[in-house]
Amino acid sequence: MNNTKSTIQGFEVEGVHITKVIDTLGSFSPKVLYVDKDRSSFDPHIDWLQPHFVDEAKGMLLSIHSFVIQTRHHKILVDTCVGNHKTGSGFPQWNNRKGNYLEELVAANCRPEDIDYVFCTHMHIDHTGWNTRLQDGRWVPTFPNAKYLFNQKEWDCWKNSDDAADKAVMAQNILPIIESGQVQWVDNAWSIDDQVSLLPTPGHTPGHCSVDIHDGSSRAIITGDMMIHPVQIAEPEWNQSADQDRALAVATRSAFIDEHCDRDVMILGTHFNTPTGVYITEHNGQRRIRF
Numbered sequence: 001m002n003n004t005k006s007t008i009q010g011f012e013v014e015g016v017h018i019t020k021v022i023d024t025l026g027s028f029s030p031k032v033l034y035v036d037k038d039r040s041s042f043d044p045h046i047d048w049l050q051p052h053f054v055d056e057a058k059g060m061l062l063s064i065h066s067f068v069i070q071t072r073h074h075k076i077l078v079d080t081c082v083g084n085h086k087t088g089s090g091f092p093q094w095n096n097r098k099g100n101y102l103e104e105l106v107a108a109n110c111r112p113e114d115i116d117y118v119f120c121t122h123m124h125i126d127h128t129g130w131n132t133r134l135q136d137g138r139w140v141p142t143f144p145n146a147k148y149l150f151n152q153k154e155w156d157c158w159k160n161s162d163d164a165a166d167k168a169v170m171a172q173n174i175l176p177i178i179e180s181g182q183v184q185w186v187d188n189a190w191s192i193d194d195q196v197s198l199l200p201t202p203g204h205t206p207g208h209c210s211v212d213i214h215d216g217s218s219r220a221i222i223t224g225d226m227m228i229h230p231v232q233i234a235e236p237e238w239n240q241s242a243d244q245d246r247a248l249a250v251a252t253r254s255a256f257i258d259e260h261c262d263r264d265v266m267i268l269g270t271h272f273n274t275p276t277g278v279y280i281t282e283h284n285g286q287r288r289i290r291f
């Protein structure tokens, strides 16, 4: 579905249309994401991870994208990627970017002014970047008519951080939204409408929520960073370096995989490369995916 012309990909849940819009896509050394792993760690899984999720050099293919959910009632943007012109990141490639995300969004039939709600699964840099854009030297909300649904528990975790990179994210991506008056504070039990609800999946961060999309018997779940790569479906105990509470992250991930294995629930991976929407299956006692 991906090609050089456009990176837009669509998914259907009965009554709901979901569109993936990519900000950036890259190959990463496993060590960057899983501190105690290396390229050979993928060997037991290489047969089912290549070519979509691991490249020929055994680099992890990771996509940073948004999902636009069009329900009967609302247009909802989930996760806002890295953004443009940001500074202060510990990842040099994410500083002073000049990507064409907004053009891609419009090509996906979604103008910034059309968005009713923005929800960030958590407040890391690659999930909050396009909350704001630089205009005349100031950070302003990218989505002028949207309510930004900020999870109070997540904000409580970050608002007093002393880390310079965290402070940069808050100053550029979060505080300008709070100051604009466009925030609606929510908790883990929030439903955006009758087709979209938050699903608490803590561990990666304390207030981390996945997004549950449902209509009739049809269902899809956006992972956020509860898992960042399909390998974690087979290896749920693989912690990401950014998992704040490692034991809770493993428990959350394991329970999620158990619950949704061999069920008719599409798992939309927030960093899964195309095809991105997968189903969890069990095969000879091993957890795998189909798509």
Ligand SMILES: [Zn+2]
Pocket (backbone or CB within 6 Å): 124, 126, 127, 225, 271
């Ligand atoms: Zn992420």
